[in-house]
Amino acid sequence: MITLGTALAFAGAAVAAGFAGVGSAMGVGIAGQAGAGVVSEDPEKFGNVLVLQALPGTQGIYGLLIAFIIVLNLGVIDGSVKDLTTDQGIALFFAGLPMAIGGLMSGIYQGKVAASGIYLCAKRPEETGKGIILAAMVETYAVLSLLISFIMVNGVKL
C-alpha cells in the first residue's frame, strides 16, 4: 500500500513525461505534415526538413528526464518505493508541473515555427539555417521549464 504522498509524486512524474510528450508529439506532427508536403514535391529537401521536424522532439526527452529523476528519488528503480508524506508528494507534483506545462506549450509552438521554417526552406533552401534558429528560440522556454523542475525536484528532501 503506497501513501498519498507517493501517489502524488508519481502523478508529478506522470504529468511531466505525459504532457511534455504530448507537446512534442503534436509539434513533431505539425512539422512532419509540413515536411511531407515539401518533400512530396522535392525529395532532395528531406535532410533539411528532417532537422526542422526533429526540433520539437526535445520537450518529450526533457519531460522524461524529470519523470526519471522523480521515480529514481522514489526508489522505484531499486525496487523499494519510499513512503512519502503528503507534503513531500505535493511538492514533487508541483515540481513536475513546469516541465509539463512548459513542455506541452513550447512543443506545439515550436512545431508551428518549425513548420514555417520548412516552408522557408521550400522557398529559399539557402535560408534553412535561419529557419532552424527561429525554431530553436522556442526551445529556450522548454529549457527554462526543465531547469526549474530540476531544481524543485532536487529541493525536496526525502
Add this chain to the structure above:
Amino acid sequence: MPQASYEYAVGRISQLSTKMLDATKLRRIYEAGSVQESLALLLETGYGGNLSPEHIASEEIDYVIREQLQTSRKMVWEVTPAPELTSLFLLEVDGHNLKTLLKARLLGVEAPDVLIDGGSFPLDQLKECVASSNYDLLPDAYRTAMNRIEAELARGIDPLKFSAEIDKAMFRHIKNVLDKKNDHSFVRDYFSLQADFQNARSVIRARLLNWDVDKLRLMLLEGGEIDLNVFLEGMDTPMEQLGAKFNRGKNGKLISQSVEEYVTTGNASVLKRKMETALMNVLRSVKWDMFSLGPIIGYLMGREAEAKALRIIFGAKRGGFEYELPELYA
C-alpha cells in the same frame, strides 16, 4: 495518400510556388527573339509540367496554359482541407462550362475543345445536366437560374441574359455557402469586393450603352457590401458624383476612388485593373497565414493571374504591341 491538413497543403504549395512566374521572368519571356524562343524559355521555368519545347508548336501556347491551369486546379482540389470554400474559387470554370455547353446545345454543335476540366462540379455532370435540361444535381442557386434560363429559351435566345443569370447564380451560391458556414474570413471579403466592383462596372457599362434600369438589375450580383439599390440609383446620379455615391461599406472607399479615376481619365479599364489589384491584395494579406486557406487560394488565383498574363504577353508578342501586365501574385 495526401493528408487533408493545412500544414501538408501549404508545404506542397510553398514548394510549387517557387516555380511561379514573376514580372522579371515574364519580361524575359516577352523579350525573347521569337515566339518559339519565348515558349522554350517558359517551359524551362517548369511551366506546363513535363512538356518539352520540341513537341510544342508556338501556336499551342494556349494548350500549355490550359494544361498548367488544370494541373494546378486539380492539385489544389486534392490537397485542400476546406473543399467547400475552395470550390467557390473554381466556380468561374463551371460558369464558363455551363455557358459554353448551353450555347453549343443551342447551336447544335459539340464544343469539347472549349470546355475546361477542374471546376467545382464534374464536367460530365454539367454535360449531362445541360443535355437533359435537368439541373436537379446542381446546388439551389444554379438549379433555379438554369431552370429560369430554360423557360426563357422557349420564348427566345438572349445570350447576355443567360450569361448574366449564370453569373448571378454563382454569387448567390457563394453567399449561400458562406452564410451556411458562417464564414467571415478573407473568402467573404474577396467575393464581396468582387461583387461590389463588378456591380460598379455594370453601372458604368449600362450608362455607356444606354441600358435601362431593368437591364442593369439583371446584371447586378449579390453578396457585396453595397446595397443593390445604390447601384440602381447610380443610373440617375451625375457622373461626377457617382464615386461618392458608391462610397459605402468597407469596400466603398476603394470603389469610389476607382470610379473617380474612371470619370477623370475616361478609361473604362481602370475599374478592372483596380479590381484585380484589390482582389490580389486580399489574397496577399493572408499569404503568410501559414495554417489557413490563404496560401492555398493565393496559389490557385496566382496561377490564374499568371495564365492571364501569359495570354496577354504571347498575344502582344504576336501582334507586336506593348503589353500591360495584370496583377501577379508571385
